[in-house]
Amino acid sequence: MSSTIDADEKSARTTRRRFLQGGSAAAGGIVLGTGASRAAETENLPPNVPEWMKAPGDPMGSQPYGTPSPYEKNVVKNISKNLKQYISASGRTPLQELDGIITPNGLFYERHHGGVPTIDPAQHRLMLHGMVERPLIFSMDDLRRFPSESRIHFLECSGNPGYTKPYGKTASDLVGLLSCAEWTGVSLKLVLQEAGLKPEAKWVIAEGADAAALTRSIPIEKCLEDAMLVYSQNGERLRPQQGYPLRLLLPGFEGNMNVKWLRRLHVTAEPAYSREETSKYTDLLPDGTAREFSFYMEAKSIITRPSGGQRLSAPGFHEITGIAWSGHGKIARVEVSVDDGKSWQEARLQEPVLTRALTRFRLPWQWDGRPAVIQSRAIDDTGYVQPTFAELLAVRGENFFYHNNAIWPWRIAADGEVTNALA
Ligand SMILES: Nc1nc2c(c(=O)[nH]1)N[C@H]1C(S)=C(S)[C@@H](COP(=O)(O)O)O[C@H]1N2
Ligand SMILES: [Mo]
Numbered sequence: 001m002s003s004t005i006d007a008d009e010k011s012a013r014t015t016r017r018r019f020l021q022g023g024s025a026a027a028g029g030i031v032l033g034t035g036a037s038r039a040a041e042t043e044n045l046p047p048n049v050p051e052w053m054k055a056p057g058d059p060m061g062s063q064p065y066g067t068p069s070p071y072e073k074n075v076v077k078n079i080s081k082n083l084k085q086y087i088s089a090s091g092r093t094p095l096q097e098l099d100g101i102i103t104p105n106g107l108f109y110e111r112h113h114g115g116v117p118t119i120d121p122a123q124h125r126l127m128l129h130g131m132v133e134r135p136l137i138f139s140m141d142d143l144r145r146f147p148s149e150s151r152i153h154f155l156e157c158s159g160n161p162g163y164t165k166p167y168g169k170t171a172s173d174l175v176g177l178l179s180c181a182e183w184t185g186v187s188l189k190l191v192l193q194e195a196g197l198k199p200e201a202k203w204v205i206a207e208g209a210d211a212a213a214l215t216r217s218i219p220i221e222k223c224l225e226d227a228m229l230v231y232s233q234n235g236e237r238l239r240p241q242q243g244y245p246l247r248l249l250l251p252g253f254e255g256n257m258n259v260k261w262l263r264r265l266h267v268t269a270e271p272a273y274s275r276e277e278t279s280k281y282t283d284l285l286p287d288g289t290a291r292e293f294s295f296y297m298e299a300k301s302i303i304t305r306p307s308g309g310q311r312l313s314a315p316g317f318h319e320i321t322g323i324a325w326s327g328h329g330k331i332a333r334v335e336v337s338v339d340d341g342k343s344w345q346e347a348r349l350q351e352p353v354l355t356r357a358l359t360r361f362r363l364p365w366q367w368d369g370r371p372a373v374i375q376s377r378a379i380d381d382t383g384y385v386q387p388t389f390a391e392l393l394a395v396r397g398e399n400f401f402y403h404n405n406a407i408w409p410w411r412i413a414a415d416g417e418v419t420n421a422l423a
Contacts, residue, residue, distance in 0.1 A: 019317045077107060078172040087211075088113050090157070092176025096307045101152070101323065101350070101358040103179035105234050110241040111157050111177060114212030117261055121245040124209065126229070130267035133196030140245050143229060146186040146194075151228070151251070152357045154180040154325045156297050158254035158281060158402040166389060166408070166422040171307040171322075174408050174420070175300070178325075180358040183249050185230035188223050197267065205272045206248050209263035216257045217271035218250060222295075226251050226356075229262065251356040252327030253295050254402070256281050286397035297327035299386050300405040301334055301361070301378035312416035315369030320347070321362045326380035330354070333379040334361040340373035341388075341409070347376065367412070373421050375409035389422055 044050035068075065077091035090111040093103055103109075110116075121140045129135040157177035161168055168174040192204075197220070204223050208214040218227070228249040231238060238244040243260025250257050256276055271277065271293070283291040301324035306312055320338070324331045330353050335344040347361035361376065377386040387395075389406035409421035 075107070077110070078170070078176050087115055089115075090162075090177060092172045093179045094170075094172045095176055095178065095302070095323065096171040096304045096310065098304070099360075101180050101360050102234065103181055105181070105236065105239050105242075108179045108181065108233070108239065108242055109155075109157070109177050111159075111255060112210065112212070112241070112260070113214055114210045116240050117210045118240060119209060119245060119261060124245050124263070126246060126262060127264045128191065128195050128267070129265075130205075131198040131201040131269065132192070132267050133198065134194075136195050138191070140231065143186055143191070143231065143246065146190055148184055148186055149228070150182055150184040150232075151226075152180065152182045152354050153249065153251040154178060154356065154358050155249075155255050155258060156300075156325070156327075158256060158294075158297065160255075161404060162401065166406075166420060168308070168420060168423070170309040171302050171304045171408075173308070175302050177255065178358075180325075181233045182235070183228060183230045184232035184235075185228045185246075185249070188227035188229055188248070189225075191229060192223060192267075195267075200269045201267045203268045203271050205264075205266040205268055205274075206257075206259040206262060207264040207266070208243075208259045209261040214256075214259055214276060215272055215274040216259055216276055217268075217274065217293075218248075218253075218257060219295075220267075222250055222253065252297060252329075254281065254297055254327075257295070281402055283396060283400040283402055285400070291400075291403075294403055295327075297325075298403065298405045299326035299328070299331070299378040299380040299384050300324070301331075301376045301386060302408050303336070303374060303376050303410060306374070306412065306418045307410055308418055308420050310418045312367060312412060312418070314416070315367050318365050318367050319362055320365050320374060320376075321360065322376050323358045324349075324361055324376070324378035325356070325358050326378065326382075326384070327356060328380050328382050328384065329356065330381045331359040331361075331378055332381045332383075334359070334376055335379070336361075336363045336374065336376045338365055338372055338374050341375065344377070369414065371414055372412045373409050374412065375407050375421075377407050 075094055075097045078094055079091045093107050093109045126138045160177035161174050202220050204218045206216055230247050230249045233242055246262045248259045248262050285291055303320055303322035305321050320336055324334045334347040336347045337344045347363040350360035353359050379385050386407055392406050411419050411421040
């Protein structure tokens with residue numbers, strides 16, 4: 001027995017030495033960076049008994065719906081102050097503050113064109129009509145009687161970051177119109193089968209019950225593949241910002257097509273050519289034509305730690321971690337460069353690697369304290385490789401706005417400060 005304890009103790013000590021030693025923080029053991037200066041001023045550290053052990057904590061019921069610790073109050077949505085945030089608005093997920101792959105519901109990104117409606121689920125209906133045998137109107141109770149399913153998928157606005165000049169400071173500024181949740185609802189295929197599709201049915205035109213009446217045309221193949229009518233998000237009912245009480249989820253398709261507050265599905269032979277698929281959400285190419293109905297979000301990744309706005313406290317061991325995703329399927333590989341793109345190493349992927357979901361990657365790194373540029377690139381299971389920003393500009397020209405899936409490199413200065421290397 002005692003030899004096991006010795007072995008554990010020995011490996012714990014080795015680990016500690018390997019990960020936390022290095023630079024100026026090495027001196028007296030595990031006292032690091034800013035923690036060390038704050039530590040001197042408090043009586044709450046070992047060997048003392050901290051003040052929060054000396055009296056009972058808050059009583060049960062003081063928070064019937066839990067909220068984060070007051071010490072996490074800065075972990076909030078990133079809402080740009082440069083944009084007028086009223087009718088057309090967006091708030092970004094603080095990706096650099098999150099771990100794992102699931103976005104907490106309160107931090108899920110939001111993008112709306114006509115404000116967030118407050119919808120009474122008892123008065124909400126979904127109409128299904130057009131090229132079907134039996135037009136139907138569903139209440140929320142009707143939809144919950146169908147067999148349900150839960151799946152984890154990312155959702156990303158195709159206007160992410162929504163500017164062609166890479167001036168963002170943080171991972172959230174650059175790709176924060178991206179989140180990932182476990183969605184629960186009913187397969188759209190089942191609901192379409194209930195109505196009976198006519199052979200001419202080629203498109204489904206989805207309409208939201210917001211003031212924007214946001215409307216998008218969805219190819220029938222996607223509707224019959226993995227589209228879902230979603231009523232829950234990470235276990236609880238959808239948030240109003242995410243489309244309460246019902247949204248369309250089209251895994252891997254650009255965010256805009258995932259119609260929130262879904263009220264109508266019109267089955268047709270032709271697309272609607274709505275505002276959102278003609279004047280918006282298309283890309284003007286150098287030859288004067290526009291790329292439309294691009295649907296899928298291409299493979300993309302970003303390092304979230306260390307990332308812009310953060311600071312490495314000391315040279316030595318640092319884990320590089322981030323997220324990768326592809327609208328086409330699974331992430332096959334993520335490669336990380338710590339030498340400004342000269343060489344690339346394969347990062348470890350966190351299991352399970354899911355289809356059309358965020359995938360967390362990690363690479364152990366020894367920072368030598370010299371200036372460095374770090375970046376990641378995703379490769380999906382179709383073999384597609386995430387391009388550099390320069391490669392993307394060469395193909396698309398300077399006029400494109402949507403579907404920017406470029407690599408975002410971070411510059412690390414000698415003092416550990418991390419900034420956007422392209423800005
Ligand atoms: N009805 C409706 N659906 C909508 C929108 C909207 O404004 N109205 N915005 C779209 C856009 S542009 C995006 S990126 C996603 C955002 O979903 P989220 O706010 O849940 O993140 O919803 C899409 N669905
Ligand atoms: Mo969007």
